[in-house]
Amino acid sequence: MSEIFNPLNALENIQAFLYAGGNVLVIIMVVTFIMWALLLERLMYFSFAAGGFEKKIKREWAARNDHSSWYAKAVREKMISEVNAGATQNMAVIKGLVAVAPLLGLLGTVTGMIEVFNVLAVTGSANPKLMAAGISKATIPTMAGLVASLSGIIMVNILDRAAKKAARVVSEDLEVE
Numbered sequence: 326m327s328e329i330f331n332p333l334n335a336l337e338n339i340q341a342f343l344y345a346g347g348n349v350l351v352i353i354m355v356v357t358f359i360m361w362a363l364l365l366e367r368l369m370y371f372s373f374a375a376g377g378f379e380k381k382i383k384r385e386w387a388a389r390n391d392h393s394s395w396y397a398k399a400v401r402e403k404m405i406s407e408v409n410a411g412a413t414q415n416m417a418v419i420k421g422l423v424a425v426a427p428l429l430g431l432l433g434t435v436t437g438m439i440e441v442f443n444v445l446a447v448t449g450s451a452n453p454k455l456m457a458a459g460i461s462k463a464t465i466p467t468m469a470g471l472v473a474s475l476s477g478i479i480m481v482n483i484l485d486r487a488a489k490k491a492a493r494v495v496s497e498d499l500e501v502e
Contacts, residue, residue, distance in 0.1 A: 430470020437463025
């Protein structure tokens with residue numbers, strides 16, 4: 326059991342896992358890496374850049390003399406929209422990748438089952454040893470797609486709440502007279 330967690334064997338374990346899951350698992354891995362790169366970018370934005378951008382918008386609003394005219398209200402809406410656009414940047418792509426991950430897992434299930442049926446057709450019997458590779462290629466991508474999607478859904482919800490909060494706070498702070 327300790328050999329599984331040995332860092333020296335990590336690359337071999339990953340290669341064995343990808344081989345057992347088939348080609349679709351490689352695609353799921355790439356999609357997951359892209360999704361998490363975008364999620365981390367959003368986390369970095371909310372951790373470091375969002376607060377400064379919101380303060381800049383508030384300073385610009387406070388520096389204005391006019392807070393009550395139609396034009397001032399339009400400028401206020403523009404500023405709130407800029408905060409919202411910054412907070413929700415790349416969220417549509419992330420949500421798309423979250424939705425695609427389980428579908429790719431389903432594709433892996435179908436391709437694995439095709440391999441199982443191919444073994445049945447070629448050998449003419451249900452030999453469990455021959456069918457095992459196809460069954461693993463059917464189940465591992467499904468699991469990987471679901472895990473990737475679940476982790477993405479949790480982070481998307483957290484980021485959506487942060488984006489709504491940022492827009493709400495700026496909207497409340499930009500007072501109209």
